[in-house]
Amino acid sequence: MGLEVSLKNLGILKKAEFELGELTIICGRNNTGKTYATYALFGFLLSWKSILKANISSQATEDLNRDGVARIDVTSYVSRAGRILKRGCEEYTEQLPRIFASRADRFKDTTFEVKVDLEPISAVMGRALVHRIRSGEDDLLFLSKAEGERELVISLLLGEGRSGPPVHIVKEMISDHILELLFEEFFPRPFIASAERTGAAIFRKELNFARNRLLEEMSRTDRDIDPMELLFKSYQDYPLPVKVNVDFIRRLEDIAKEDSFLVQEHPSILNDFADIIGGEYIAGSDDTIYFSPARQRVKLTMDESSSAARSLLDIGFYLRHVAAPGQMLMVDEPELNLHPENQRRIARLLARLVNVGLKVFVTTHSDYIIKELNTLIMLNHEEPHLEGIARDNGYHGAELINSDQIRVYMAKEGLLPLEEGQTRRRRGLTLVQADINPRFGIEAPSFDETIDDMNRIQEDIVWGKE
Numbered sequence: 001m002g003l004e005v006s007l008k009n010l011g012i013l014k015k016a017e018f019e020l021g022e023l024t025i026i027c028g029r030n031n032t033g034k035t036y037a038t039y040a041l042f043g044f045l046l047s048w049k050s051i052l053k054a055n056i057s058s059q060a061t062e063d064l065n066r067d068g069v070a071r072i073d074v075t076s077y078v079s080r081a082g083r084i085l086k087r088g089c090e091e092y093t094e095q096l097p098r099i100f101a102s103r104a105d106r107f108k109d110t111t112f113e114v115k116v117d118l119e120p121i122s123a124v125m126g127r128a129l130v131h132r133i134r135s136g137e138d139d140l141l142f143l144s145k146a147e148g149e150r151e152l153v154i155s156l157l158l159g160e161g162r163s164g165p166p167v168h169i170v171k172e173m174i175s176d177h178i179l180e181l182l183f184e185e186f187f188p189r190p191f192i193a194s195a196e197r198t199g200a201a202i203f204r205k206e207l208n209f210a211r212n213r214l215l216e217e218m219s220r221t222d223r224d225i226d227p228m229e230l231l232f233k234s235y236q237d238y239p240l241p242v243k244v245n246v247d248f249i250r251r252l253e254d255i256a257k258e259d260s261f262l263v264q265e266h267p268s269i270l271n272d273f274a275d276i277i278g279g280e281y282i283a284g285s286d287d288t289i290y291f292s293p294a295r296q297r298v299k300l301t302m303d304e305s306s307s308a309a310r311s312l313l314d315i316g317f318y319l320r321h322v323a324a325p326g327q328m329l330m331v332d333e334p335e336l337n338l339h340p341e342n343q344r345r346i347a348r349l350l351a352r353l354v355n356v357g358l359k360v361f362v363t364t365h366s367d368y369i370i371k372e373l374n375t376l377i378m379l380n381h382e383e384p385h386l387e388g389i390a391r392d393n394g395y396h397g398a399e400l401i402n403s404d405q406i407r408v409y410m411a412k413e414g415l416l417p418l419e420e421g422q423t424r425r426r427r428g429l430t431l432v433q434a435d436i437n438p439r440f441g442i443e444a445p446s447f448d449e450t451i452d453d454m455n456r457i458q459e460d461i462v463w464g465k466e
Contacts, residue, residue, distance in 0.1 A: 003114060007110075007112060011036035015428065017431070018431050023360045026431065036100075047092070051088045052088035056175055071153055072152045081182050098240070129144060133173055154174060189327045195333050249313065252283055253289075262319055269353065274294070277309050284299075288301060289313065315331065333365065344371075344372040352398055367451065370408075370447060377402070377442070378440065381438075410434055416430050
């Protein structure tokens with residue numbers, strides 16, 4: 001078991017459970033709860049370090065202030081990992097109205113819970129840890145744990161006569177690093193491309209103008225007001241994933257100053273992405289992002305560019321400038337504004353990203369994406385005729401994928417998981433895991449039923465008189 005998510009009474013989802021794979025897909029008709037599940041997961045992955053609490057004893061901070069060194073037995077936290085996680089999920093459930101920017105009464109019966117396999121957590125005792133905590137230019141704390149040892153050693157680094165940070169800050173710092181030891185391998189750092197990304201790409205210049213005007217006004221009127229806090233209050237009517245996505249698009253010029261691991265280690269992936277969008281993005285010096293079509297000496301602004309270039313803008317900047325192994329790329333409807341051929345190519349790109357160490361989570365209505373993933377699964381067998389088919393159709397080994405790397409769930413009405421005390425399963429909107437066959441791929445009946453229905457109608461039109 002990796003990371004399992006359990007939801008109850010979340011929006012229109014009555015009860016659902018799903019496990020994350022290296023590639024996780026939620027399919028289904030509109031208004032069946034796909035976005036609810038996605039936003040809830042994103043919010044938890046983004047904020048778990050601030051929600052989970054590894055309570056640090058006052059004795060540790062007293063030792064640190066008195067002797068400059070404190071020692072903490074990590075095994076005591078390993079034994080409490082399940083309780084820490086359960087309490088954190090309860091705390092996160094209470095924050096769901098803020099995550100969704102919705103009324104609290106809509107979540108009064110909601111539960112959100114994540115489960116991990118606690119057995120491997122005990123392996124943290126065998127891991128070494130070395131970390132230095134800084135504040136500005138000052139070294140504050142040095143944390144270390146030798147391989148195979150039980151104790152985490154915390155050393156105060158401030159020189160004689162220098163006062164350390166407040167006790168509650170020290171406790172938070174130590175807690176954060178203990179939580180990383182326990183849970184970091186289960187909770188990947190997320191990036192989300194929400195369905196609102198196309199609009200944000202067009203209006204990003206206006207967003208920057210509004211930000212700059214607000215900062216200027218606040219600096220003139222009251223220096224005790226945090227202008228950034230006020231700015232984000234203006235976005236409070238939007239769910240957290242949308243706010244995070246909009247803020248990412250607003251900061252593209254700064255983001256473009258760094259390179260991701262794909263630039264050095266897997267440039268062919270970025271070349272494939274450039275082929276999909278038909279050019280490349282350019283961060284201008286005038287607060288404008290341009291799109292330069294391939295083999296043309298022209299730079300287009302986002303409102304002049306194709307809808308496909310706009311819909312993939314944030315994903316393009318993430319891949320080139322931010323992505324790191326182990327992170328999770330979450331995309332709400334990657335097929336937005338894409339021709340069917342490019343939907344197929346996006347599926348192949350997502351598989352390649354999984355194979356180089358990224359985790360991917362998508363919601364989709366695209367039969368083309370699902371069927372292309374089926375092809376990648378079906379070709380991933382060492383048989384001579386399959387190698388010939390792959391070669392003749394332009395597939396290569398880096399984009400083939402194993403069925404056990406993928407989890408697919410259909411958002412639809414079905415039998416709900418049993419609750420404690422129940423003897424019969426009830427029906428309601430849930431997530432039903434799709435079967436994935438190593439030979440035939442993903443079974444997605446809602447797509448197949450729609451296509452079969454269209455074929456039947458057309459056959460009736462053509463042959464109905466005979």
